[in-house]
Amino acid sequence: MATTQNTDVSADTNGNSENYDHLVQSADPEHPANLIPEMCRKFYNWGWVTGTGGGTSIRRGEHIFIAPSGVQKELIQSHNLFVLQYPTPKYPPSARKYIRKPLDLKPSACTPLFLAAFDRGAGCCIHTHSQWAVLVTLLVERELGKEGYFEISNIEQIKGIPRGKGKGYLDYHDTLKIPIIENTPYEEDLTEGLEKAMDANPDAYAVLVRRHGIYVWGETPAKAKTQCESLDYLFQLAVEMHKLGLPWDINRK
Template structure:
C-alpha cells in the first residue's frame, strides 16, 4: 500500500501495491480509502504511532534521555514513518505535532536534501527532526521498525572513557536483552557486546554517512554511539527498540562505573573474571 497527496485540500488516497507483508495488512485495515492528512495521526488506538511517540517521549524525558528538546524517536508502520518534531519540549509532544513520511522514499533520505511528507503539523515553528536521515539508516540497513535517539549522560560518558571506535563489555546479564544487528537473535551472557562509536559533528544530519559506514562495518551492532553526543538504537518493533535502549543504557552506566573503579569491564578480553 502507498499513500499519495492529492490537490490543494491536502488529501491522501490509498494506492494498493502488488505485494505487502502482514504489517502492511494490519495498517491497511485501519486506513481509510480517502481522507484528510490529519487522519494519519488521529486514532483511539493507544499503540498507534502518533499516540505512542508522545507517550514514549514523556518516559524518555523522565530518564534524562531527551531533555532540552534533544533526542527523539521515529516509528515505521507498514509504509508510513512517524516522526517526532524538532524544537518541542519532548514531554509535551502531542499527536498533532507528528510528521508522517512515506516509506520507502525514492532514495535514502540524505542530509540537506528535500524530503517527501504525507503530513506536516499545522503549528508554526515545528520542523522535522534533524535525526531523520539517521533514522532512515536504521530503516534501510536493518529493516528496523523503530529508531530511538537519546542524549543519555551514560552514553556520552561511555564515549569519553572508551577512546577507540567501539564500546565493549562482556559477562553482564543485560547483554541478553540485545539482538544481533538490533533485529536478529538475542546475545548471550558470554557474548561480548560491541557498540561502534562515531565522531560528533556540528550539525546532526552530517552524521548520516559516518553512521551508515559504521553500520556496514559492524553489522552485528544494535546501535551507534556518537562521541560527546548520545546514542542511536533500533529494533524489530517499537517494544524491542525500547528494550534495547534500556539495556544499552544500563550497560553504558555500569561499564562506566566499573571502568572508573578499575574493574575489568570486558573479562573475555582482559584476562578472565
C-alpha cells in the same frame, strides 16, 4: 508548547491538499501517534531527552512517524507528529515526501539518520543524549583513541541485545560491541558516518556518537525501546565500574 493543529502539506509535490490529520488520530495505544508521545514522556523522565534533545521515529507500513525538532519531549502530542511517505526501501529516495507537516514545527534533523535505520529493516529508531552514553564514549576515546567500540562482557543484561537479524540474542559470555562514530557540527552530517558504521557492523542495533549520545533501533517499537533501556543500563553500570576500578570486558585477557 505548540498547540495548533494546522498542518501544511505544501511540501506534497503532487499538489495534494488533503488534510492528513487522520494519520495521527487513533484509539489504539499501540499506534505510532500514541506510542511516540508515551515513549518520549518516559525518555524525558530517564533524563535522555531533556532540553529538547533526542528524538523518536516509528515506521508503520509506508508511513514514518517522527517527533518534531526543538520541542519539549515530555509534552509532545499526537498532532505534533510529522508523517513521511516511505514506499519501501526499493523506491528511490525521491519517492519520500512529508504527507503531514505541522505548520508551527520544524522536522527533526535526525530524520536522515532514522531513515538509515528504516532502510535496513528497522521498525523504530530512538536517539537519546543519555549522559551515560556520552561518558562511555569519552572513556573509550581516552583509552583507545578515535573510531573505537564500547565493549563489555559477562553481564546478564547483555542478553537483552540481539546478535543480529534472525540470529537471536547475545549470550552472557559474548562481548557486546557498540561502534562509536565521531560527532559532526550538524546532526544531518552524521548520516554518512552512521551508515558507514551500520554497513561495517551489519549486526549492530545501535551506534554511539562521541560526545553526543546514541542511536538505537529495532524491528518493533518495543524492541527498540527495551534495547535502548538495556544499553543505557550497561553504560551506567560501565561508568560506575570504571569509578570502582572494575574492568568492562573480562574476555579481553
